[in-house]
Amino acid sequence: MKKSLLSLGFVFLTLLAPFSFAEETSEIEKQLEEVGSIPDEEVLVVQRKFTRKEWRHEISPLNFGGIPFGTVRRTMTSGGSYTLHLKDWFAWEGLNFNFSKNFFTSFTDDINSASGTKLRPDPQRILYFLTTGVQLTPIYGKMSTLSKWIAYVEPYFGIGGGIAKTETDSYFTFYPAIGMRVFFREWFSMKFELRDYMYTEQTIDPQTQNRTPTFRNNYAVGLSLSFWLPKMPL
Secondary structure (H helix, E strand, O other), X not given: OHHHHHHHHHHHHHHHHHHHHXXXXXXXHHHHHHHHOOOHHHOOOOOOOOOOOOOEEEEEEEEEEEEOOOOOEEEEXXXXXXXXXXXXXXXXXXXXXXXXXXXXXXXXXXXHHHHOOOOOOOOOOEEXXXXXXXXXXXXXXXXXXXXXXXXXXXXXXXXXXXXXXXXXXXXXXXXXXXXXXXXXXXXXXXXXXXXXXXXXXXXEOOOOOOEEEEEEEEEEEEEEEEEEEOOOOO
């Protein structure tokens, strides 16, 4: 009796299996048809990391920016930098040079006109910054623009020091930095960066010529175009 029941069960499963398989097959084919209806140019698969940087040189001959947050003066900057990437996540910025052009705002003139005084701004205009430092890149990612163009992005942090040259003196400056690097090609990228150049300046009284130590924060923003050597290893 038991053998008869087992035999009938086996026969039933055997007859049912083709129908079940046919249903699964039709469902898979249905999904494949839906995927096949998507145009090829809208299907993007990115498998490679184009931002590998180990032992590559980042040369940034074009850097434009400024120090726009001063009350008395505004500063435009331009320059360049060289960075050696020892690891994907660690780099040494061997040289960063930024020349400055200063413009005084109307803040002091407005005060003089309103109060009848003859205040004059500190004559120490910034001439240039010459620094070196290190960069840390903890994460990276990819972005797609209009479902066509892929951009590889990575935020980074920096720290360093160097020389801040003014019209009257030279000072040791220290800076923290935060930036974003965007790769358009494996040999070409753009970066946006915010730095705070900090130093203690000897403020000169224009009447008595006495010097007073004054701590300065110079919040600088910059946009750079970079070229990479050598070609990324395969």
